[in-house]
Amino acid sequence: GKVRAPTHIISTISDDRGEEPCYAGIPMSSIVEQGYGVGDVISLLWFKRSLPRYCTKFIEICIMLCADHGPCVSGAHNTIVTARAGKDLVSSLVAGLLTIGPRFGGAIDDAARYFKEAYDKGLSPYEFVESMKKKGIRVPGIGHRVKRGDNRDKRVELLQLFARTNFPSVKYMEYAVQVETYTLSKANNLVLNVDGAIGSLFLDLLAGSGMFTKQEIDEIVEIGYLNGLFVLARSIGLIGHTFDQKRLKQPLYRHPWEDVLYTK
Ligand code: ACO
Ligand code: LMR
Numbered sequence: 001g002k003v004r005a006p007t008h009i010i011s012t013i014s015d016d017r018g019e020e021p022c023y024a025g026i027p028m029s030s031i032v033e034q035g036y037g038v039g040d041v042i043s044l045l046w047f048k049r050s051l052p053r054y055c056t057k058f059i060e061i062c063i064m065l066c067a068d069h070g071p072c073v074s075g076a077h078n079t080i081v082t083a084r085a086g087k088d089l090v091s092s093l094v095a096g097l098l099t100i101g102p103r104f105g106g107a108i109d110d111a112a113r114y115f116k117e118a119y120d121k122g123l124s125p126y127e128f129v130e131s132m133k134k135k136g137i138r139v140p141g142i143g144h145r146v147k148r149g150d151n152r153d154k155r156v157e158l159l160q161l162f163a164r165t166n167f168p169s170v171k172y173m174e175y176a177v178q179v180e181t182y183t184l185s186k187a188n189n190l191v192l193n194v195d196g197a198i199g200s201l202f203l204d205l206l207a208g209s210g211m212f213t214k215q216e217i218d219e220i221v222e223i224g225y226l227n228g229l230f231v232l233a234r235s236i237g238l239i240g241h242t243f244d245q246k247r248l249k250q251p252l253y254r255h256p257w258e259d260v261l262y263t264k
Helices: 028-033 038-047 053-065 074-084 089-097 108-121 125-135 154-166 171-186 194-208 214-223 227-247
Strands: none
Touching: 038 053, 053 154, 053 194, 053 227, 074 089, 074 227, 089 227, 108 125, 108 171, 108 194, 108 214, 108 227, 125 171, 154 171, 154 194, 171 194, 194 214, 194 227
8 A cells, every 4th residue: 555654744725736726625727717805715725615705705894894993003003113113014014913912903712702602601791791800801802992882883883784684693793782782881982892793793604604513613713713804904904004104204203201101
């Protein structure tokens, strides 16, 4: 029989050994000829399967809506300061990306984890939020620095509208909305934020599309694929901010003394 030489690397998502590269077995020519979009490419390379059009469209909407949020947010600020320090594109980009985490843009996976656990256990929004409070954990996907109950995040509304119109079920999103109703009764800034909207809706996408087993869904949530959507999306904006600063020939940034409270 054949003797296989042991390999040091296993890879299952792409292959460039043939005449043309393949993503999850699909050759590049089919990807182009069949008019695949970036949502399809993400499906192939992240989930190793083609997803229905409403799913890939949803992924594309997430990418478009999270591409940028102005110069004042954590990521863009870091990128701008770095570009103004004369650093190159990659350095300016990663300086911004490094701010993505539990407070900013990187709460999608935890939102999915906690919403899923609470919903699947049948916890009421009150029981869920109060149990988080007891543990001293802020509810991921809830709260925003500038958005309020009377000034909702348009991105969240757009995602919800798309899902209500196109998804077979939005049970996790409806649960997140009930959680928001409860948290808003506590404080006006405790809205469902874009991380929470994507986290809960991606659970609906995974569960409702019929394309994933329960075990696969658990693995996706456990590994934490979903922050990848924000990282990918915001890279578009951070690259834009880098070019903007270079185009404007902005000098080295120095924070004004007046804006620092010097104290002992
Ligand atoms: N769950 C429960 N209580 C909260 C939450 C939350 N998610 N967020 C704020 N609070 C309450 C707490 O009582 C907090 O007091 P504490 O400091 O004792 O915990 C109080 O509100 C005031 O909080 P602030 O720190 O003033 O709120 P801030 O405006 O600075 O925070 C933030 C905004 C960071 C988004 C916060 O709401 C949070 O940590 N949310 C969870 C993480 C998250 O979803 N981040 C993604 C945001 S969207 C994005 O970045 C694209
Ligand atoms: C963002 O997408 O960057 C924002 O939601 C964060 C912010 O502070 O506005």
